[in-house]
Amino acid sequence: MKKIITANTAPDAIGPYSHANQFSNLIFTSGQLPICKEKGGVVNGGITEQSQQSIKNLKAVVEAGGGSLETVLKTTCYLSDINDFAAFNNVYSDFFKTDCPARSCFAVKDLPLGVKIEIEAIAYCK
Template sequence: MKEIIETTQAPQAIGPYSQARMFGNQLFTSGQIGINPQTGEVVSGGIGAQAKQVLENLKQVLIAAGMGFDDVLKTTVFITDMNNFAAVNEIYGQYFTGKLPARSCVGVASLPKGVLVEIELIACSHK
């Protein structure tokens, strides 16, 4: 069974895609960027503030799917400047503890809305 997962607690899609799709007990999210879901604006404060907002947005998508960060199997992190890796890693480590997911980190030339970081994930419910 394929199901679209949506929540108003995370930014709405800015294109023709879903926040996430469920396939059986697996969740595949679209990339989240540092947009405040209430204002629709990119958060100010640099890479740390954006990374925190990204992870808060992903948290809300996980909640909408009945999951949490412990259910995450794999993440992909996209950053526009590899010099920001340590700052993103510090925030990331506040959300992922215990059984850590696999992760890739990719340096990219640019991201939507001029943001500095984007993260997508794959999760699997144990229910």
């Protein structure tokens, strides 16, 4: 049976979707934007700051479902500018150091709210 996951520390969804769904021991997250719940908007700065916030939000959602960054199996990352790939990779490697998840990374034309990054994941619960 599907279970809806809501992370109290992640920003509210900006549309008709949940933070994540859990089915059996798998967690399927929605895309996490670089929105800071405490400040109430997109974080200031460029791709580095936005990548950090998106991954922090992803972490909060996965943890709300009983997982962790270590249990992430796959991420899909969307960049508004492929020239940001190296800087994004630097931030990503700060959070995923060893036994990294599988990953796809795409450059897309536009992202919601004009952000530079969006990240979604599939993880498992311990």
